[in-house]
Every structure is written in structure tokens, then in C-alpha cells.
Amino acid sequence: MEIKKKNTNIRCSVTQCKHNMLSENYCGLDCICVGTHEQNPTVPECTNCDSFVKRSSTQG
Numbered sequence: 001m002e003i004k005k006k007n008t009n010i011r012c013s014v015t016q017c018k019h020n021m022l023s024e025n026y027c028g029l030d031c032i033c034v035g036t037h038e039q040n041p042t043v044p045e046c047t048n049c050d051s052f053v054k055r056s057s058t059q060g
């Protein structure tokens with residue numbers, strides 16, 4: 001079983017990500033990569049967490 005530790009420096013509400021701590025709204029990774037899908041990002045919606053991994057239905 002994967003042991004996750006809350007990283008209090010990275011808050012995240014993306015509960016569909018397997019790295020999310022779910023009940024606490026924190027990321028469990030030591031660091032993440034943030035990128036963009038836009039050529040000229042202007043608003044937060046232009047950015048992505050590139051460390052996102054979809055949670056499988058068997059993970060809690």
C-alpha cells in the first residue's frame with residue numbers, strides 16, 4: 001500500500017487525483033510540476049498540475 005504524507009506547502013482540491021489527501025485538501029507529493037496548455041497564459045485556468053494522475057476506483 002502506498003503511504004502518503006500530507007505536504008502542507010501544497011494545497012489542492014483535485015480529489016480525482018491519486019496524490020490528493022482527499023479529506024484534507026492537500027497534495028501528498030514532496031513537489032509537483034505546474035505547466036500550461038496555453039501559448040500565452042493569462043488567468044489561473046490556463047495552468048495545469050502536470051503531476052496529476054487519475055485516481056483508480058480501487059484507491060481510497
Ligand code: SF4
Pocket residue numbers: 010011012013014017018019020021026027028029032049050051052053
Ligand atoms: S499532484 Fe497536482 S493535482 Fe494531484 S493532488 Fe498534487 S497538486 Fe493536486
